[in-house]
Amino acid sequence: MNKLEQKKKEKKDSLLSTAFNLFTTSGFNKTSISDIAKNAGVGKGTFYLYFRDKYDIRNKLIAHKSDELFTKAYLSLLNKKEITTLEDKIIYIIDYLIDELNENQVLLNFISKNLSWGIFKAALTNYTPQDASEIDFYSVYMTMVNDDAYKIDNPEVMLFLIIELVGSTIYSAILYNEPLPIKELKPYLYSVVRNIIKEHSVEK
Amino acid sequence: MNKLEQKKKEKKDSLLSTAFNLFTTSGFNKTSISDIAKNAGVGKGTFYLYFRDKYDIRNKLIAHKSDELFTKAYLSLLNKKEITTLEDKIIYIIDYLIDELNENQVLLNFISKNLSWGIFKAALTNYTPQDASEIDFYSVYMTMVNDDAYKIDNPEVMLFLIIELVGSTIYSAILYNEPLPIKELKPYLYSVVRNIIKEHSVEK
Amino acid sequence: MNKLEQKKKEKKDSLLSTAFNLFTTSGFNKTSISDIAKNAGVGKGTFYLYFRDKYDIRNKLIAHKSDELFTKAYLSLLNKKEITTLEDKIIYIIDYLIDELNENQVLLNFISKNLSWGIFKAALTNYTPQDASEIDFYSVYMTMVNDDAYKIDNPEVMLFLIIELVGSTIYSAILYNEPLPIKELKPYLYSVVRNIIKEHSVEK
């Protein structure tokens, strides 16, 4: 990467991280492109050289932040040699993600509203890792499924159910302790998740 | 109700139904208060006599539409004398709601994005039925729970899990057939719901 | 005055005193007719039965409050038999007014901006006392002038100069202590006033 390319990347990254900060502190609607450009230290016109509009930069942020999160969880899982079943792996990842988001509620707030199946699949499937450290999570999941002792009936549906359940419940549990604080909700939630997996498992 | 009150109610209802139409056709963000007033056939200032702002009218719409929907489902359930267990009752209501929303995707689109636990509880609990035909759904649910042969461990959490799961999954299934058309998703979904209920049931 | 007239007077007085309170606390521009009516406990339409618009009620307030103030000062002067010369009388009245306004800065703020010669003359000359206790100050002044041992050359101009000087200086001195606190400014101010009077005095 030459010096010019380097500078361009810096500008883009600066815009991305500034936008994230503003979106999470002031909210998406109340953040203007002007704000982003000014805080990123670039001209307003420059924004348009890198992103089509506010929605464009938001979507790119969601994809990037989600992937970062899943990558972190997955890398952590790789170190746990003692976790062998698909069920335990999935619970481990969920638990990791929940703890992470509990620590970083600002990120939760940003991602959660957008972590629906549609965007999720778009984000994690179509997402082109831009870095060696980023992972195509969807294929990782399929590999995990295939490696298991059990055969999963319709793994996509199973993932869908789990993601929607977890994604929508943790939001209010972590941010508002409703209907229970996340710590107390976990047992109920994991019990449901394990049930979902069992229902989809058939002997190979 | 005298003539004046009558007229006021008409104005308010006209604003509510116009707002619903515009929110569902053009989207919330792209609907302006000006649009609502103009289409409702009243002056712009009149809007502010009845609602504080766009968010206010939206919240009132959510509460009203949700209640209407649940009331309809509940009334239908009352006619099914053969459905006796809590589990069957809940499944019946969910099934009724799904079919209803499948027929009325515009309503689904409007409600789904807002049917989170927080708003749901606010909408259905604090909601003051404005009409003899409207129902306080939350107390109906608690009555159903108490009447059952089983005791439910933490009925609020159970309801929370079910609502979040159903609320977030049907959206993409009905509107985008993703990951499956709603018809095919139902068995999986109901299976999970029944499991959730069983997990929370203890002998009395 | 019959009961109906009584009630009308009460309404009008309520509107006047409410308007005064709002003008002085929130400012004239930021006070709406709606505010006045609501706080006075009458309907919005009722306002228009008594006053033409916001300017109308303001002018009536200025006239009323000014007269009240001058009347108070004049009545106080009447008790001071030892004050005999015109010069001393004028200084006494000014001193009384300043002390009064210093105690009641809200009133000062309201009156001062309007106590220009034009409005003053209109207010105090055309002002029809509405009450036995109110005084036509301009004729009182002319009587005082005629009673003095000296003849005053152009008493109207003299009054004009004094009023403009005092009216415009005390505002910033009392409210902002600029360029001096009113207590320290008084000697300078009274010295100028006495000079003005002397310049206009001729032997009879």
Added chain:
Amino acid sequence: MNKLEQKKKEKKDSLLSTAFNLFTTSGFNKTSISDIAKNAGVGKGTFYLYFRDKYDIRNKLIAHKSDELFTKAYLSLLNKKEITTLEDKIIYIIDYLIDELNENQVLLNFISKNLSWGIFKAALTNYTPQDASEIDFYSVYMTMVNDDAYKIDNPEVMLFLIIELVGSTIYSAILYNEPLPIKELKPYLYSVVRNIIKEHSVEK
């Protein structure tokens, strides 16, 4: 100054002079920012690039117009070598200003309502001359005071008294001939001013 800066200055000046015209013909309250922008031939948003709001542009106009006026008067004084005493200098400047405002009643109307001590000091003291031709009048005054044969006791108070007296009296005299046409009022007024100066003068 490059072409861009040149254009910006033109825009700003256009807005300033348009605002002045509208304020003086239609009044401050009845002039909207829309009006100013439209008449200046710029977009509404452009206004906000240069001024915070209507009050901001008004204050800048007062400062600018006042300074312009005083500068003109002062430059004229500099040519009168025969005027040597402070008293004569001040009277000369006042006379010059009065004649000028008598010729330009629109300007009088605009400035007079705002030429209170507070704004005057702010305008003439804090005012940063934007042009070689503009003068910091307050320091000019202090120099004049120090150069005089007499020592002035509290020159700030003296200036305050003179400005308030002159500022408030000429308004009604010039615009309404009340209580006398300005020509006839002058002798009385200058007599008072000279008295004020004498009162403040002490032997060095």
Added chain:
DNA sequence: TATGAATGAGGCTTCATTCAT
């Protein structure tokens, strides 16, 4: 590639005034 001045549509909200009751 980078800038930021300029734009003007469009949003929100307030309010004086009217008028049917």
Added chain:
DNA sequence: TATGAATGAAGCCTCATTCAT
């Protein structure tokens, strides 16, 4: 006489986007 619902003009201000430099 009294009310207050209704109106819509009018004001303020923001902002995405363009374009000349």
